[in-house]
Amino acid sequence: MDAVHDQGAESFREFVAGRSSALLKTAVLLSGGDRHAGEDLLQNALIKVAGRWNRVEDPEAYVRQVLYRQQIGRWRLKWPKREVSYGEVPDSAGGEGSTSSAELRVVVAEALGRLTARQRSVLVLRYFEDLPEADVARLLGCSVGTVRSTTHRSLAKLRGLVPELGPGTAGPSPSRDYAPVEVRP
Numbered sequence: 001m002d003a004v005h006d007q008g009a010e011s012f013r014e015f016v017a018g019r020s021s022a023l024l025k026t027a028v029l030l031s032g033g034d035r036h037a038g039e040d041l042l043q044n045a046l047i048k049v050a051g052r053w054n055r056v057e058d059p060e061a062y063v064r065q066v067l068y069r070q071q072i073g074r075w076r077l078k079w080p081k082r083e084v085s086y087g088e089v090p091d092s093a094g095g096e097g098s099t100s101s102a103e104l105r106v107v108v109a110e111a112l113g114r115l116t117a118r119q120r121s122v123l124v125l126r127y128f129e130d131l132p133e134a135d136v137a138r139l140l141g142c143s144v145g146t147v148r149s150t151t152h153r154s155l156a157k158l159r160g161l162v163p164e165l166g167p168g169t170a171g172p173s174p175s176r177d178y179a180p181v182e183v184r185p
Helices: 002-030 035-050 059-076 101-114 117-128 133-140 144-161
Strands: none
Touching (some): 002 059, 101 117, 101 144, 133 144
């Protein structure tokens, strides 16, 4: 029995070592660009998964689902919401309305922090994780219609905060290699 436990503990450590940076990127985005809150979110998810490790078939999918559900729990709390202001969205530095890719990532990260947790969760799942609406609805425990309307309202708000995205864009398109920027008030 101890050999099975040791093998499970070793495979869990290997998983954490190999996948924690990618999972942290998602957790930071779900936390609105707050690296410390993202680290807490990921750490709590990994603690929950560690106890079930030997029964988990697809570890990464399971950890991601725990992350999403924990974030849902955070925005369902009845505590008063803390308003965070990041100041004005910076003007583009390239002149004539052009913004470099790095500047745009910083501006989008700041704008994501100004969305509600629910709006941010939907956008992260749809565009960062590239999940279909049905999967997002299942993960968030809501209807596909709710995902669609939240996505629509969230993108409209995001475009208002970041005019560089413009009305013709489908939304933010970060890749899985996107390194979120820590945004502090």
